[in-house]
Amino acid sequence: MRKKSLQAVPCGIARAVDLLGDPWTVVIIREALFGITAFDDFVKVLTIPRNTLAARLDALVSAGLMRKSRDTQDGRRSVYELEPAGQELWVVLLALQQWGNKWCFDDEGAPSFMADHGSKRPVGELQVRSSDGDVLTLDQITMIAGPSATPELEARFRTLKKV
């Protein structure tokens, strides 16, 4: 059966995962942020099957995260670029990178970091702050319902043990 779509689920995480929750989309976006625009360059850098790449790029364009155009200098080339919605995923990639760098490299140390272009120093660890500017930890976080929440969702949040 086809992969279940989470796009209809009323949850921002679920809808994001519906777009990003496969083995390739996130690293495609990473390369796009790096400046990769050509189909064959994605293939070369990622060693992704060409049909899979074509499917993922189509999905990203359909979802409005990327746009596709023709290279005006070379009519053979397609140019894939990030739309604003796709660019803003850089914060998600940073969160993934900081987590991966911390937990997925036993001794060798992480090979790459996002850094301040000026100082060349790694950016600070992401901090979550309240609207008053206080740094928050997980045990200070809860989930609240927005205007469009269903009664069932509100009921769940009222009985939450954590987060």
Add this chain to the structure above:
Amino acid sequence: MRKKSLQAVPCGIARAVDLLGDPWTVVIIREALFGITAFDDFVKVLTIPRNTLAARLDALVSAGLMRKSRDTQDGRRSVYELEPAGQELWVVLLALQQWGNKWCFDDEGAPSFMADHGSKRPVGELQVRSSDGDVLTLDQITMIAGPSATPELEARFRTLKKV
């Protein structure tokens, strides 16, 4: 052929995606943060196939993001709980939620937000700061190589157009 493993790729993002880049793992972790611990409760809340859930939970335990134990009150129940590595993914989930809430709800508005437990107000938008505390935008970000970077990776970073 089996899904290609990105676990060997020397990149924190790739290694994180290798664990999280499927349609279910992220929302499983979301529910675990909500306090869900029982197999059947994951099935009920997510409507995930039982065999898929079993596979994902096994993978999460193997990767050290969750632990599995027996309920001392009820010997039928397994208890799945997040290890520290899994708990720290809450920042990634927040980044996904903030992005999804912004881009995946046309008019209805987002149904749920992470909030400060004290004030019940949504947490502030994630900000990326330099080591000096300045807020950074995407165009101020570059990628730098760490100690374990390969020469090829360093070469790539030297020629980066952006990020």
Add this chain to the structure above:
DNA sequence: ACTATAAGTTCGATAATAAGACTTATCATA
């Protein structure tokens, strides 16, 4: 015209997911 390049598409094999029935062990209760 000829060759190379870029972007995809097509094909067959393998792996992952979906849906539901089924098994095993434990708990609650009569």
Add this chain to the structure above:
DNA sequence: TATGATAAGTCTTATTATCGAACTTATAGT
């Protein structure tokens, strides 16, 4: 202690996605 219910997970079959490589089409360079 026998009986039924519950929880966790397995098994089976059908469908879908991914992999890897070959192939097609259009454009560029010579």
